Amino acid sequence: MRILKRDGIRSLDESAQLLLIAGFAVGVGIVVLTIMLNNVIYASNIASESSIDTSRYDIANAIQMTTEAYEDAYKAATESGSINNTTFENQLQSYEIMASKNFAISGFTFNFDNNTRYEPYFTQNGLASGRDNWTIISNVNTTDMFLLEINDNTLENSSNSLLITATNNTGLLWSVEIYNSSGTIQINVSNATAILNTDSFPASGISSFNITGDVSTFQFQSYTEGNNYSINVIGGSNSAGWCTFSGNLTNGEDYRFARLWVVNPTITMHSYEMEIARTLPISLPGRVI
């Protein structure tokens, strides 16, 4: 039997301890790596909080709802003929209360003010400062109602006339030009190549034009029938007035747009991070159903 010396035994003990420590360190390392890997796999499969600013969608949603609320309030307020301001205001107030509760859930305050109705211009948004040249409706098949009422006092001269056109993909089909010539309202009706008719009459405050169908003055139907056309406004800020259009689109659906008033409320929304204030011109009755 081999007899180990004292120094030899001590050397073997130290080596064994080092092996134990190394084994323990490796074990701890494996546990740490496993936990870290598990966390990485878990985190990569959990939906993280989005950094997209959703306020634009909330304000867009508020604009759409508020527009519909005004249109419906106007419809309810005019059921008996002339507008009932109490009905108009009460319905809008009911909407505002419920909308503010709903937006509160999303973290927004919501309110709007200024329900004053203004005389509309023929611009895109109905305000005098709105876009002059715009398309009222596209892809029209037939027009059953085409009414214009012009406020003669706001109508400008021939260099700044109001022009309503019907166009298709090849160009102009029909147009009517309206302007104030030293107190006389002048009308020029044209097709793509020539002036079809001219007319004039003294300004009387409000001039009404029923262009529906094929009345001899305007001959709208003759030059648009059978076409897929758009109805456009050029120089919309050159006159205030009212309009009503209705008919059928080429896809078979009907359409209706009327503008007797314009309102311009300010929608205000607050969140913890931001404040959004947006004026919203709304045509009334608008897209009445």
Added chain:
Amino acid sequence: MLNALSYAGYGHGSDLKSDVMNWDGKEYVWNGTAYQSRDSSNISLTNSSLGDIFTFIAIPRGIAHNVHFTWIDDNGITASKPYIYNGDPSDNAVIISKKVYLSDYDIGNTSTFMINTGIPDADNSTGFYNIVNVKMTLWRM
């Protein structure tokens, strides 16, 4: 999808609003070929733009989906009912919502609508009916 369904042309309400207006208060489940009422296999979801767009986009791509209609009841408490329900979403689900304005003109027979759906008329004295929050939840199976 909700933005597309929210478009409303002149003289028309949006498809999303039509879906809310046409809702009969039932919960619908995709059965592999159609959305069918959880209460009765004889009743299928019809005249639903949400159902159509899911059939066209979500189902072929294996995207599971729920739609809940949420509103504030007479007591000021938020209430919610499933319109389309296909199970509990995963942790990776995406939620999108859009609020829909409803008037008495939109609803027509308000008492029948209230009985079927539970969505109350927020103000009986005016033409305003209520606001419904359409909440869509999408996730991968």
